[in-house]
Amino acid sequence: MKTPRELLLARHRAAEPKLDALRREVVAAELNNQATREQSFKVSLVTSLLCCSNKLWRELVWPCRRTWAALAAVWVVLALVHLAQRDGSPPALAQSAPTAGMILTFRDQQEILNELFADRSVPAEVVRPGIYAPKPRTETVALLAA
C-alpha cells in the first residue's frame, strides 16, 4: 500500500540522474554568470573610460589641434615669463613708496566717504509732520498769498 505521493514519486524516480545533471548545469551556469557579471562590470568600466577619453581626443582635441598647440605654447611662454619675473627683484609696486599726491587724494576720498556714510538721523519729533487738518480752500489760498 502506498500513498499517492509515494506512488507518484516512485514512478518517476528513474528520471533522477537526468534531473541531477540538469540541476548541476543550471547551478554551474548561475556560478559562471556571477563570475562573468563581476568581470564584465570591471571590463565595462575600463572600456567606458577608455572609450570616453578616446572620444574626447577625437572630437575635442584632434580637430582643433593647431589651436590647442598654440594655446599650449602661449601658456608655456606665460609660465616662463612668470618664472623669470619671480627669479629677479621684488615687484615694483611693493618697492615704491606712495607719493604725497597719492596720500592727499586718499585723504580726500576718505573725507567724501565719511560724509556719505555719516549718521543723518534726525530726532523723530523734528521730522514728524503735524497732524493734517483740512481747511477750506479759500484759507489755503490766503495763506499762500500772504
Add this chain to the structure above:
Amino acid sequence: MPEVADPEPLPVPLARAGDPAAWDALFRRYQLPLYVFVFELVRDESASLDLVQETFLAAVKHLGTLRDNAKFGSWLFGIAHQKCRQRWRQRTEVLFDEIPESAGEWEPGPDDLLIRREEEAGFMNLVAQLPPPQRAALLLHYVEEFSLEEIARITEAQLGTVKSRLHYAKRALRKLLEAKNENPA
C-alpha cells in the same frame, strides 16, 4: 507523508546572495516533485525536463520577486505551472481555465487514501485522464501537500474553484478505487 516535512529551513536567503551551494540544495529538494508535477501535466519526458530546467533558470533570474522565503516551494511550482500552461496553449489551444466546474465542494478532512499495488496503474491512468486543471490541483495536493490557498495561488485560480477541482478529482479517484475493490478480477 513524512517526506514532505522539511526538517531544515530552506537556504533561500543564501540563494538570494547568489550562493551556488544554496541553489543546489534548493533545486535538489524540489527537482523530483517538480518533475512529477510537470510530467503528469504535459505527459512528455523531454518536454518535462526542458520545463523543469526553464523553471530553475526562471527561479534564479526572478528570485528577487519572492517576498516570503517560506513560500519558495509554492512560488517555484507557480513558475512551473505557468510554463506548463504556456506549452499547453501552444500545443492544443485548450484553455486551462475554461472547463466548467460548478457543482461540488471540497470537504476538508482526513486524507486516508492508500493505493494497493494492483490499483497503481489504474490510479496513474486516472490521473492522466483528469482534465488539466483538476490534474494540476490533485498533483499539487498529493505531491507537495500544498494548502488550498497555496494551490489557488500556484494555479492562479479562485479558492472556490480549487475546492471544486479537488472535489471532482478525488471523487473520480474514489470511484475508481471502489470499483476495483468491488470487482477485484
